[in-house]
Amino acid sequence: MDLASTYTDQLSLLKSTFLVALAVGVVYKIIRSVQDFRAYTKAFRSCPGETDFHWLHGTMHLYPTPDEEGLEGCMKWMEKWPHFNVFWNGPIMPFLVIYHPDLVRIILTSSAPKPRRFGGGLIASPYEMGISWLGEGLLISNGAKWARSRRLLTPAFHFDILRPYVDIQNQAGDVLLEKIQRCAEKGKWFEAFNFGSLCLFDSLLQCAFSHNSNCQTTGANDPYLQTVNSLVEMWAERFMCPWMHVDFIYKLTSHGRKWKRNCDFVHTVSEDLIARRRKFLELNRDEVEKGLLHKKHTMSFVDVLLTAKDEDGKGMTPLEIRNEADTFLFEGFDTTTSALSWTLYSLARWPEHQVRVQEEVDSLLAGRNSDHILWEDFPHLPYTTACIKEAIRLNTTVPWIARMLTEPVTLDGHVIPAGTQVAIDFWCLHHNPTLWDRPHDYIPDRFLGDNLLKIDSFQFLPFSAGSRNCIGQNFAMHELKILVARICHRFTLMLDPNHEVRRSVLATFRAEKGIKLLAEIRKH
Numbered sequence: 184m185d186l187a188s189t190y191t192d193q194l195s196l197l198k199s200t201f202l203v204a205l206a207v208g209v210v211y212k213i214i215r216s217v218q219d220f221r222a223y224t225k226a227f228r229s230c231p232g233e234t235d236f237h238w239l240h241g242t243m244h245l246y247p248t249p250d251e252e253g254l255e256g257c258m259k260w261m262e263k264w265p266h267f268n269v270f271w272n273g274p275i276m277p278f279l280v281i282y283h284p285d286l287v288r289i290i291l292t293s294s295a296p297k298p299r300r301f302g303g304g305l306i307a308s309p310y311e312m313g314i315s316w317l318g319e320g321l322l323i324s325n326g327a328k329w330a331r332s333r334r335l336l337t338p339a340f341h342f343d344i345l346r347p348y349v350d351i352q353n354q355a356g357d358v359l360l361e362k363i364q365r366c367a368e369k370g371k372w373f374e375a376f377n378f379g380s381l382c383l384f385d386s387l388l389q390c391a392f393s394h395n396s397n398c399q400t401t402g403a404n405d406p407y408l409q410t411v412n413s414l415v416e417m418w419a420e421r422f423m424c425p426w427m428h429v430d431f432i433y434k435l436t437s438h439g440r441k442w443k444r445n446c447d448f449v450h451t452v453s454e455d456l457i458a459r460r461r462k463f464l465e466l467n468r469d470e471v472e473k474g475l476l477h478k479k480h481t482m483s484f485v486d487v488l489l490t491a492k493d494e495d496g497k498g499m500t501p502l503e504i505r506n507e508a509d510t511f512l513f514e515g516f517d518t519t520t521s522a523l524s525w526t527l528y529s530l531a532r533w534p535e536h537q538v539r540v541q542e543e544v545d546s547l548l549a550g551r552n553s554d555h556i557l558w559e560d561f562p563h564l565p566y567t568t569a570c571i572k573e574a575i576r577l578n579t580t581v582p583w584i585a586r587m588l589t590e591p592v593t594l595d596g597h598v599i600p601a602g603t604q605v606a607i608d609f610w611c612l613h614h615n616p617t618l619w620d621r622p623h624d625y626i627p628d629r630f631l632g633d634n635l636l637k638i639d640s641f642q643f644l645p646f647s648a649g650s651r652n653c654i655g656q657n658f659a660m661h662e663l664k665i666l667v668a669r670i671c672h673r674f675t676l677m678l679d680p681n682h683e684v685r686r687s688v689l690a691t692f693r694a695e696k697g698i699k700l701l702a703e704i705r706k707h
């Protein structure tokens with residue numbers, strides 16, 4: 184045997200050994216994965232939940248639809264399983280839906296982050312679907328990045344910054360009241376989401392960028408408003424369509440291409456608005472350096488971001504600033520629009536409570552020559568506040584949020600493994616019949632006096648809880664109190680009897696065809 188053929192034999196032996204080792208490795212990996220998966224899923228088999236399991240789509244076909252019928256379905260869940268249940272998003276992806284304070288407390292006080300992609304990195308989580316718009320802003324980021332942003336942004340929601348916004352919110356309210364007045368004079372209905380969103384967008388643009396868009400008069404044709412609105416809707420549409428959860432497929436669809444065009448447009452506008460504020464701050468450099476800017480000017484949210492510095496004296500990058508400004512607009516506009524619209528709806532539907540709000544505001548404003556609500560007035564509107572809270576309980580503004588477990592957690596005696604996605608269903612939490620008496624009735628008194636003592640601290644969570652609670656909740660409540668109090672002071676609201684209001688559950692709580700309201704001008 185010559186040297187060459189010995190060498191060839193050895194080489195082929197080496198190759199075969201390598202191939203056998205590789206095959207054994209692959210088989211071992213598959214067996215381990217199957218074992219891991221069986222151990223993982225075993226944990227869920229004993230959990231409460233639907234059992235009609237389909238080999239391809241798990242129990243997704245039984246998931247409640249995002250409408251009236253779906254909400255009824257949720258009530259049936261709670262009769263069967265009062266704390267939580269497990270759903271199968273396809274054959275291998277279980278997720279938990281929880282809606283009892285004892286379990287919600289465990290998750291929201293843990294360090295469980297917002298979900299990240301799963302399915303080997305192919306499938307975007309609900310939050311990541313918004314990442315090309317909002318980037319790693321406060322809503323979507325996790326870990327150290329989130330903690331730094333939260334520290335830098337907290338001063339933007341300090342009372343010193345929020346106080347002057349009350350004027351802006353009242354001025355936007357003036358335009359809204361005028362518009363409602365014109366409808367009232369003609370005996371015409373107005374649509375709550377439409378009027379509310381324009382007013383809230385108007386004040387938000389001024390608070391965020393010191394930008395006067397005039398959008399309440401230019402109307403829904405404002406291209407920026409239209410695009411932001413369209414992004415909010417497209418995000419929810421994508422979520423409802425499982426095959427669009429895979430990024431590379433989504434980018435090829437016309438929906439994905441439109442989403443990108445919209446994001447590009449919104450980014451151009453916010454970058455332009457930020458650049459204008461940067462110029463303004465340069466012109467007022469002295470005051471900025473002495474920390475006196477807020478004494479002379481109303482500081483916009485972006486001003487706070489542009490001047491923020493962390494412990495190492497490092498400011499935020501232009502991209503970080505844009506992400507936070509876009510997050511502020513997204514979080515601050517759709518949510519408050521829903522909360523305002525459902526509060527007005529509730530007061531029109533249950534007029535006995537509207538009368539009590541009117542009495543409260545009438546007595547607060549008696550003898551004044553302006554109907555503006557002042558900063559000092561906020562503590563003197565307890566009934567109005569209770570009505571807002573009850574409205575956002577009944578029609579929960581943010582119906583659910585999600586987390587991903589990074590370590591095993593025991594819920595009602597079931598050990599739930601790390602990696603599990605958990606949806607915290609606030610709408611169910613707010614309607615759980617084991618917690619609330621007459622959960623479908625509008626009873627603002629639940630939020631007054633001693634009745635408050637009956638509510639667990641994790642039972643009513645419109646703004647979530649724990650370290651990732653809503654940073655804008657005071658801003659939102661101020662805005663709502665101002666608008667609800669002033670609208671009820673000037674008008675009596677009634678529902679249009681010819682229009683049926685059907686609820687629709689998107690990223691925020693909406694009405695399928697809006698809410699039509701009739702306003703009657705009150706005599707003072």
Ligand code: HEM
Pocket residue numbers: 321322323333510511514515516518519522580581584585645646647650651652653654655656658659
């Ligand atoms: C009625 C109005 C509002 C409601 C019901 C609401 C509700 C919520 C909820 C439930 C969360 C938790 C989200 C999650 O964990 O996935 C949240 C987070 C957040 N909200 Fe609000 N929100 C409202 C208004 C606002 C406003 C006006 C702003 C800003 C101006 C805002 C900014 C944010 C931000 C930045 C976060 C993320 C906080 C973090 O993760 O650290 N929200 N909000």
